[in-house]
Amino acid sequence: MAILVFIEQREGRVRSVAREALGEAVRLAAALGGPVVGVCAAAADPGLAALGDAGATEMLLATHEAFRHYEPAGYVRAVVAAVERVKPSVVVFSASSMGRDLAPRVAARLGVGLAADCTALAVEGGRLVATRPVFASKAVQRVAFTGTPAMVSLRPKVFAAAPSQNGAAPTVTPLAIDHDPAAARSRVREVKTTSAGKVDLTEAEIIVSGGRGLKGPENFAIIEALALALGATVGASRAVVDAGWRPHGDQVGQTGKTVSPKLYVAIAISGAIQHLAGMSSSRCIVAINKDPDAPIFKVADFGVVGDAFEVVPALTEAVKALNARS
């Protein structure tokens, strides 16, 4: 049986999370057998043939003028049509904003279970077992599926992107769907960019977060400067978001975003349980805090006890010097 992968595109470009989903689908196919087939909804081909060396043999492409933006009703039709056509054992989405909205709709339409925001997939005794964090990563749940296809969405930045294999380009097959945008009763009128050129926290390689110890919103300048030097995205603790220093979109933790960057730098954040939950799956954690007893040091790989206002600018200069050399 095939494995179907939803290929997410935005503004005519295939998103990096789609490569992660493809990569995991290829690994699953090695255990479950069957080809990997992609399905994409777009206004025009976003360059699916270029994903050829990523392991999919066929790409089903549903095109419609209305698919320039995310169009849930039409996208659901496209994925359901692809499921009916290839009869997959597993359907793989990314747990991105789009995937988290779309996958449950497809699951409800098909009447099957969906394991959302998975961090690992395995095949045990011939069946798929999904591992997913719950309670904002304070615990981990393993789930199996009672129906077919099994549906999963994958947490961004956790799975390795499909490697180049120099294989043949996949066949791009048009997928005919019957879609009437007027009947959909919802339409994306516009997409307003809120952080131009910045990588979202959920997809960032490096995150520099600041907490209440910074004493005021203006002092986030030292966080921004370090983030710029590291090529990082700025995050924040709940305390500073609730105080109105930073927008909600910056919040890392249980009522904010759960993140898994390769490097997480927590500055002047004491480490409330809700914050630790949201960032403790980061590959490497650095804590800078003047309180040596702060709970953040319990999860940090490397800690510096000291005043953020002295340590952070010095670190920024050191990183800049490093960048200048390389």
Added chain:
Amino acid sequence: MLQVVCIKQVADTETRVKVAADGRTLDPAGVTWILNPYDEFALEQALRIREAAGEGEVVVLSLGGPGVQTTLRNALAMGADRAIHLKTDAVQPDSLQVARALAAELQGLGPHLIWFGKQAVDDDAAQVAPMVAELLGHPCVTVVAAIELTQGAEGGPAGGQAVIEREIEGAREVVEVTLPAVLAADKGLNEPRYASLKGIMAAKKKPIDEKPVSLGPPALEILSLALPAARAPGRIVGQGVEAVPELVRVLREEARVI
């Protein structure tokens, strides 16, 4: 205008998770139960819409065991008009089971707006809202950061319009929706009110309609719940600015992350 807010009782975010003897669920001993934080934003927005319109009804709907009524009562104290409790003994029903039960009840109520929180902070699945929308054939907007009712929303179940901003990676989608619709609120949509003493007193007299439900077959099988692997112990590389060169060295040479 009828609005239904679907709410969930969850373990407080302060909870230190302990696994129950069954190895699959949260040990409820010592857990404080609260209204799911994201549902507060949904309820608050529904109340504001009712207050701005000067008419209408806000119904809170929840599925669960008898304990759920405490949370329904809290929502009534915040200002909801009445509550419906879909009663089940199922310990941890999956999203599709819950969505089907809610959709069946909602079908009969015929609300203009159906509200959810963006996700429940226990299972973090974030999927009941879009599932309910799909089952009812309604449009759905998840991660709602702003909403404006534009025209005729109070007129009837169909034809009203809303413009909604939805938070996505690095941007906001501006979505036009024709009611009835399903919306899932994000934090930041508003500042939820606290229940006033008057509200708490009034809530005692508000009705909670108890309806036993039998759930459909599960779509997911929970095999286990476990605590995540502990992180390897870290180390303090030093104090103050003197520690910076060593920090840069370990990040570059040991962790290889910069």
